[in-house]
Amino acid sequence: MKLYRVQANYKNIYVDETLEAKNDKAALECFVKKVDSGDIIEKEGPGFHDPNFLFLTFEEVDRDGTTKVNIGETSIGVQVGNTSVGAG
Numbered sequence: 866m867k868l869y870r871v872q873a874n875y876k877n878i879y880v881d882e883t884l885e886a887k888n889d890k891a892a893l894e895c896f897v898k899k900v901d902s903g904d905i906i907e908k909e910g911p912g913f914h915d916p917n918f919l920f921l922t923f924e925e926v927d928r929d930g931t932t933k934v935n936i937g938e939t940s941i942g943v944q945v946g947n948t949s950v951g952a953g
Contacts, residue, residue, distance in 0.1 A: 868928050871896045874920040879910040883926070893923070 866885045869892040873880045882905055886892035899905045914920055 867892070868926050870922075870924050870926050872920075872922045874910050874914050875918070876916050877910040879908045880905050881908070889923075889925075 866887060868883065868885055869889075870881070870883050871892070872882075880900075882896060882899065884892060884895050884899070886895050896905075910916075
C-alpha cells in the first residue's frame with residue numbers, strides 16, 4: 866500500500882487528507898468515498914485562491930513524513946533570482 870496526500874480548495878473550503886491505497890486510481894476513489902460519506906473534515910480555505918476555481922493537488926508521500934528534494938543537476942551555491950537593491 867502507498868500513502869497519498871490529496872488537497873482540495875474550492876469556494877473557500879479546504880480539505881487536506883492523507884490516505885492509503887494500492888495505486889493512484891484507488892487513492893482518488895477512496896478520497897471520493899470519504900467525501901461522499903462525510904468522513905473528511907473541511908477547513909476554512911486560505912483565501913488567496915479564486916473561489917470559483919477548484920485547486921486540487923495529489924501526491925504520493927513517504928511514510929516517514931519527510932519531503933525529499935532531488936537537486937539532481939543543481940550545483941551547490943547556485944543562487945536563484947536577482948539581488949535586491951542595497952544588498953551587498
